[in-house]
Amino acid sequence: MSNRVKFISTAAILAIVAASPVLADTSDKRIALSNNYAGNSWRQAMLESWDKVAGAAVADGVVAAADPFTTAENQATEQAAQIQNMILQGYDAIVVNAASPTSLNGAVKEACDAGITVVSFDGIVTEPCAWRIAVDFRQMGRDQVTYLAERYPDGGNLLEIRGLAGVFVDDEISAGIHEQVADTNFKIVGSVNGDWAQDVAQKAVAGILPSLPELVAVVTQGGDGYGAAQAIAATDRDMPTIIMGNRQDELAWWAEQKAANGYETTSLSIAPGVSTLAFWVAQQILDGQEVPKDLKVPFLTVEQDGLEAALETTPEGSVANVEYSLDDAKAVIEAAR
Structure with a gap:
């Protein structure tokens, strides 16, 4: 084995350093x-x-x-x-x-x-x-209506549940819903704020239902689907297709309805x-x-055939x-x- 030691010149070391990206150390940030x-x-x-x-x-x-x-x-x-x-x-x-x-x-x-x-x-x-x-929250709104248009090509009446008033997310999802509805046979016959919370949504939906005609579907923003289902179940109305928002209680209710009567919907959220x-x-x-x-x-997004798998990995009281x-x-x- 050779005992010779190879030395690298200072200039060569500086050239190697210069060619390498120098990043900040974030350990003190x-x-x-x-x-x-x-x-x-x-x-x-x-x-x-x-x-x-x-x-x-x-x-x-x-x-x-x-x-x-x-x-x-x-x-x-x-x-x-x-x-x-x-x-x-x-x-x-x-x-x-x-x-x-x-x-x-x-x-x-x-x-x-x-x-x-x-x-x-x-x-x-x-x-x-x-x-x-x-x-793309606006696309999220559009996708809800696109899904419903495939299910119900003849259209029908929709109830819109919005989120927190004045927040960017609420404005964008609602805008997407309304843009897509304009290209379909659907009609939005009522709108309430659910504040992305099941209890608020349930109360708001219960309050507006007596003034609404028959509904084919409910478009939502997340955190409101289960509350809407509870409010509608307390009446003698047929259960419309409610778009869900990936909350565990929504997925659990959907799974129960799917097992009982083949209920179909979709669920999506950030x-x-x-x-x-x-x-x-x-x-x-x-x-x-x-x-x-x-x-x-x-x-x-949680689709009909992926519901059980999504529910299995979503803790009670939480969100996919x-x-x-x-x-x-x-x-x-x-x-x-």
């Missing part, structure tokens, strides 16, 4: 989650996913902190104050599920001006300095685990990666879910380039 609402199973699952994935990243030393905060009321002014407090606390990135697409823009701009990365998801913001992660994608996107931006400002993720890894986030980022 602190990320905060600003959430405006936690009053339904989707939001609870979203927070649980954040704690699981972001908490593991903290334990592994990927980041120094990943602290979640939820406002007491769904008020944009309160969330803006929350974000301003995060700025004062010196967080390096703020991940936001926003109460309004525009009302938080001032606080978001303040964060950006302070050198803080802002990533919005689900309820996104329109401030140009922020990143946005969303499904996965609560999108919060974990937003976490990893924020981490990647802090790590020096070039990330497009607008990222899209597919919504999670997908959580994202760092590699998943990199793939989403790459797909947007």
Whole structure:
């Protein structure tokens, strides 16, 4: 064996370093989650996913902190104050599920001006300095009507259950529903706000039902299908086709009806685990990666033949879910380039 030692010149070392991408170390970076609402199973699952994935990243030393905060009321002014407090606390990135697409823009701009990365998801913001992660909520509305048009080509009367008034998600899903209805034989004969919560939806539907004609279907936004079914079951009406939103109680009711009488529908929603994608996107931006400002993720759909499998993996009181890894986030980022 040769005893000769090969030496690499300083110039060669510098050339190798220069050719390699230099990324920031995020082990000392602190990320905060600003959430405006936690009053339904989707939001609870979203927070649980954040704690699981972001908490593991903290334990592994990927980041120094990943602290979640939820406002007491769904008020944009309160969330803006929350974000301003995060700025004062010196967080390096703020991940936001926003109460309004525009009302938080001032606080978001303040964060950006302070050198803080802002990533919005689900309820996104329109401030140009922020990143946005969303499904195509308008398409989600269209897809509901497309599914119903295939089932009922002659059309019929629809009841629309909306979400939280004034929130981007509610506006977009509703707009998609109305756009698609215009190209069909359906007619929206009533609309109520269910606030994405089963108890609110049940009360709202029960209140409007006496004034409505026969319904062929109910279009929804998630967190409202089971409540609608309960309200209608309490009457002598035939059960219409209710579009579901991936909540466990919706899937369980659907499975019971399917077994009893062959009830058919579909279920779709954004996965609560999108919060974990937003976490990893924020981490990647802090790590020096070039990330497009607008990222899209597919919504999670449960079809008739996949119902039992989805229900089996969805905990009671929760929502069908997908959580994202760092590699998943990199793939989403790459797909947007």
